[in-house]
Amino acid sequence: xxxxxxxxxxxxxxxxAHCGSLVTVEDGRVTKVSPYPEHPASLGAFCVKGIRxxxxxxxxxDRVLYPMKRTGPRxxxxxxxxxxxxxxxxxxxxxxxxxERYGPKALCGAVSNAHFSRGVMLALLLRxxxxxxxxxxxxxxxGCRALSDRITGLAISKGEDIDNTRCALVVGRNPYAADPPxxxxxxxxxxxxxxxxxxxxGETPAxxxxxxxxxxxxGTDAAIGLAMIHWLVEHGRYDRDFVERWCHGFDALVExxxxxxxxxxxxxxxxxxxxxxxxxxxxxxxxxxxxxGHGIDAxxxxxxxxRAFHCLVAxxxxxxxxxxxxxxxxxxxxxxYIEVLHKPEFRLPLEVENQTIGADRFPLWAGPEGWQTACxxxxxxxxxxxxxxxxxRAMYVSGVNIVVTYPDTPKTLAALKSLDFLAVATHMMNxxxxxxxxxxxxxxxxxxxxxxxxxxxxxxxxxxxxxxxLGEARGDFRIAHDLARRIEARGVTEARRFIPWExxxxxxxxxxxxxxxxxxxxxxxxYANFPFTYGDFEKAGFKTKTGKVExxxxxxxxxxxxxxxxxxxxxSERETPAVRDAxxxxxxxxxxxxxxxxxxxxxxxxxxxxxxxxxxxxHPETATRYRLAEDDWVWVExxxxxxxxxxxxxxxxxxxxxVARTGMGWWYPExxxxxxxxxxxxxxxxxxxDGPWDPVTGSADTRGLPCRIAKVETL
Ligand SMILES: Nc1nc2c(c(=O)[nH]1)N[C@H]1C(S)=C(S)[C@@H](COP(=O)(O)OP(=O)(O)OC[C@H]3O[C@@H](n4cnc5c(=O)[nH]c(N)nc54)[C@H](O)[C@@H]3O)O[C@H]1N2
Ligand SMILES: Nc1nc2c(c(=O)[nH]1)N[C@H]1C(S)=C(S)[C@@H](COP(=O)(O)OP(=O)(O)OC[C@H]3O[C@@H](n4cnc5c(=O)[nH]c(N)nc54)[C@H](O)[C@@H]3O)O[C@H]1N2
Ligand code: SF4
Ligand SMILES: [Mo]
Numbered sequence: 001x002x003x004x005x006x007x008x009x010x011x012x013x014x015x016x017a018h019c020g021s022l023v024t025v026e027d028g029r030v031t032k033v034s035p036y037p038e039h040p041a042s043l044g045a046f047c048v049k050g051i052r053x054x055x056x057x058x059x060x061x062d063r064v065l066y067p068m069k070r071t072g073p074r075x076x077x078x079x080x081x082x083x084x085x086x087x088x089x090x091x092x093x094x095x096x097x098x099x100e101r102y103g104p105k106a107l108c109g110a111v112s113n114a115h116f117s118r119g120v121m122l123a124l125l126l127r128x129x130x131x132x133x134x135x136x137x138x139x140x141x142x143g144c145r146a147l148s149d150r151i152t153g154l155a156i157s158k159g160e161d162i163d164n165t166r167c168a169l170v171v172g173r174n175p176y177a178a179d180p181p182x183x184x185x186x187x188x189x190x191x192x193x194x195x196x197x198x199x200x201x202g203e204t205p206a207x208x209x210x211x212x213x214x215x216x217x218x219g220t221d222a223a224i225g226l227a228m229i230h231w232l233v234e235h236g237r238y239d240r241d242f243v244e245r246w247c248h249g250f251d252a253l254v255e256x257x258x259x260x261x262x263x264x265x266x267x268x269x270x271x272x273x274x275x276x277x278x279x280x281x282x283x284x285x286x287x288x289x290x291x292x293g294h295g296i297d298a299x300x301x302x303x304x305x306x307r308a309f310h311c312l313v314a315x316x317x318x319x320x321x322x323x324x325x326x327x328x329x330x331x332x333x334x335x336x337y338i339e340v341l342h343k344p345e346f347r348l349p350l351e352v353e354n355q356t357i358g359a360d361r362f363p364l365w366a367g368p369e370g371w372q373t374a375c376x377x378x379x380x381x382x383x384x385x386x387x388x389x390x391x392x393r394a395m396y397v398s399g400v401n402i403v404v405t406y407p408d409t410p411k412t413l414a415a416l417k418s419l420d421f422l423a424v425a426t427h428m429m430n431x432x433x434x435x436x437x438x439x440x441x442x443x444x445x446x447x448x449x450x451x452x453x454x455x456x457x458x459x460x461x462x463x464x465x466x467x468x469x470l471g472e473a474r475g476d477f478r479i480a481h482d483l484a485r486r487i488e489a490r491g492v493t494e495a496r497r498f499i500p501w502e503x504x505x506x507x508x509x510x511x512x513x514x515x516x517x518x519x520x521x522x523x524x525x526x527y528a529n530f531p532f533t534y535g536d537f538e539k540a541g542f543k544t545k546t547g548k549v550e551x552x553x554x555x556x557x558x559x560x561x562x563x564x565x566x567x568x569x570x571x572s573e574r575e576t577p578a579v580r581d582a583x584x585x586x587x588x589x590x591x592x593x594x595x596x597x598x599x600x601x602x603x604x605x606x607x608x609x610x611x612x613x614x615x616x617x618x619h620p621e622t623a624t625r626y627r628l629a630e631d632d633w634v635w636v637e638x639x640x641x642x643x644x645x646x647x648x649x650x651x652x653x654x655x656x657x658x659v660a661r662t663g664m665g666w667w668y669p670e671x672x673x674x675x676x677x678x679x680x681x682x683x684x685x686x687x688x689x690d691g692p693w694d695p696v697t698g699s700a701d702t703r704g705l706p707c708r709i710a711k712v713e714t715l
Pocket of ligand 2: 013014057111112137140141142294398399400401402405406407425426427428430444445589590591597598599600663664665683684687702
């Protein structure tokens with residue numbers, strides 16, 4: 001090693017794949033980020049966002065490096081550099097003023113989720129002020145999967161044992177773009193002879209390698225899941241022993257699934273019957289592993305769709321089995337982020353948490369019983385604008401770009417504009433930060449320390465600060481801590497209870513607890529393995545009312561919801577014939593690209609070179625019908641949507657006839673502030689957020705939407 005050069009084993013936190021990384025530092029500057037072959041979860045998988053995106057973000061010439069205060073009108077783009085003391089004093093006081101005038105619940109936060117410490121810190125800070133209200137983006141992300149998983153009692157998040165499987169059932173997932181470790185595992189499994197079954201209306205590298213590729217109409221997968229259950233039962237290919245000992249409601253599930261024989265599922269989904277049967281046959285020849293993604297999440301029938309597949313995992317005996325879906329493994333004594341939020345010592349009084357926005361309507365999502373205790377976002381946006389059920393007047397946003405990533409951009413903008421106070425912590429100016437009163441500079445994943453539990457290892461991993469924060473950037477822990485101490489000094493004496501730690505290290509050690517591993521010990525390798533066993537449910541049972549896997553959910557029944565998985569007709573099918581005529585195509589959004597992470601990296605030259613414009617895939621038949629050609633720009637509108645957005649046509653058989661398929665997250669950093677294209681090239685500018693909603697998670701449809709297109713005549 002040259003003098004002044006060190007290589008630090010760490011973890012990339014640019015996305016939830018959490019690949020092990022090796023960070024080269026020369027003379028105090030990161031010069032290289034590379035894959036870490038020995039890391040037990042990622043085994044050397046990595047992607048360009050880690051290699052280029054993260055260092056280029058850290059050293060970007062336009063990075064926000066100092067706290068800033070708005071000087072002109074909101075959204076006017078005039079800023080003045082201020083000290084951290086000034087910024088935090090002003091923020092503490094502005095939020096206390098709102099608290100004084102409207103009560104604590106008028107304060108709200110927005111963050112990605114509590115899979116990272118930033119989510120926990122933001123939620124605890126809001127609790128320190130006395131407010132239960134914070135928004136996360138999981139209703140638009142993995143929320144339906146997570147709630148189905150909890151309701152059914154499985155706990156199989158990120159436990160896919162693809163390497164040892166005989167059949168990978170990939171549903172609505174594009175691991176090539178979304179999860180490189182998963183993609184590498186799938187390729188290894190295939191090379192070893194495993195079968196790959198893919199359910200995806202669109203083409204992906206996984207569908208190209210599949211033994212059977214089922215192309216259902218968007219939003220119809222539940223019918224296939226139920227048909228597969230029916231096939232397994234009819235052919236006696238389910239795990240009788242596991243079902244008898246550990247499943248609740250098998251007979252009721254069998255009865256429900258019998259309504260979906262392959263022939264009917266074929267009609268509902270557009271997939272040939274023989275392919276559905278082949279998929280069931282391959283899956284029955286296990287061990288089999290269910291690999292699922294966003295393609296069947298984030299829509300108004302997401303939970304029931306996942307329930308169908310989760311029940312399939314359970315009755316086929318693939319739960320917590322080598323080559324199947326492993327249950328969450330965790331070293332004893334370790335506390336994960338979501339558990340922090342549920343610990344009694346950090347809770348607000350029940351009567352306060354019961355008033356979390358959305359808890360009345362979606363109790364398994366929002367409020368005290370809710371998965372992460374967060375709010376129902378569209379109801380918060382509505383509360384900001386209407387004052388109902390009560391006023392929400394101040395917001396602190398950290399590490400999300402909600403103007404771009406929440407559906408209904410015009411409404412999000414109107415809400416942000418109307419607030420009494422808005423603070424945004426970010427790395428780069430983006431359309432959300434443009435509306436802030438105070439902008440705070442955040443540390444990147446090369447400058448901060450974070451501990452994380454990796455379900456796919458399983459192992460614990462460490463993100464190590466490789467360099468000192470640039471400029472005056474600070475991490476979420478420190479921001480939340482300093483604000484909590486400030487409001488304590490101003491009379492909110494209970495604030496300390498929610499953030500008792502003095503440093504991020506102390507917080508990280510709190511998470512590690514007495515699990516036998518310390519941060520110092522993890523620094524050498526950047527991770528820690530821990531022993532685990534299969535079948536831990538034999539001792540403790542499942543975390544449901546009956547202690548079993550609930551194929552029939554007692555909690556859903558109590559809430560008056562369907563206790564069994566079912567197929568729900570898609571949005572397009574539920575619309576009136578007049579609406580269907582006016583919006584004859586079906587829109588599918590969110591297809592990931594390797595270059596971008598949602599709205600991030602749009603300001604990096606290499607990424608824009610690979611993928612310069614927002615695209616819309618149209619099948620050649622559809623393109624011909626609309627007289628459109630490759631590279632034409634089209635306006636896209638959805639039924640009931642707030643406006644339109646402009647996308648560039650790609651004519652391809654990668655999408656089905658009649659299905660318009662696109663990504664998400666577009667804005668042009670170089671375009672005029674404050675919107676920077678967020679109202680023009682961002683698909684969320686054309687989508688509604690006001691329902692229909694999934695009855696459990698409150699998720700709005702990000703796929704399966706009735707839509708129409710028209711050629712842009714002049715740009
Ligand atoms: N490079 C990159 N990686 C990422 C991200 C990123 O932005 N960029 N984001 C991360 C995050 S937060 C997430 S949530 C994941 C998302 O990543 P994935 O879980 O892979 O989800 P998507 O890319 O949205 O969609 C995957 C596939 O679902 C298909 N699909 C759409 N509708 C349906 C349907 O109704 N049924 C079925 N069966 N399939 C359907 C789409 O055609 C697409 O091919 O990726 C993570 N990884
Ligand atoms: N129509 C439609 N809308 C969607 C989706 C869809 O499929 N269709 N997908 C949804 C999904 S799955 C998700 S998860 C959300 C995502 O929604 P967001 O979380 O809002 O998306 P990002 O663009 O990743 O967030 C950008 C912000 O993350 C901050 N950030 C925080 N930590 C880091 C870090 O470590 N590195 C970097 N580079 N930036 C960081 C940056 O400051 C940046 O401002 O969008 C959802 N919205
Ligand atoms: S997939 Fe890419 S962005 Fe995500 S953790 Fe791995 S290297 Fe980082
Ligand atoms: Mo997501």
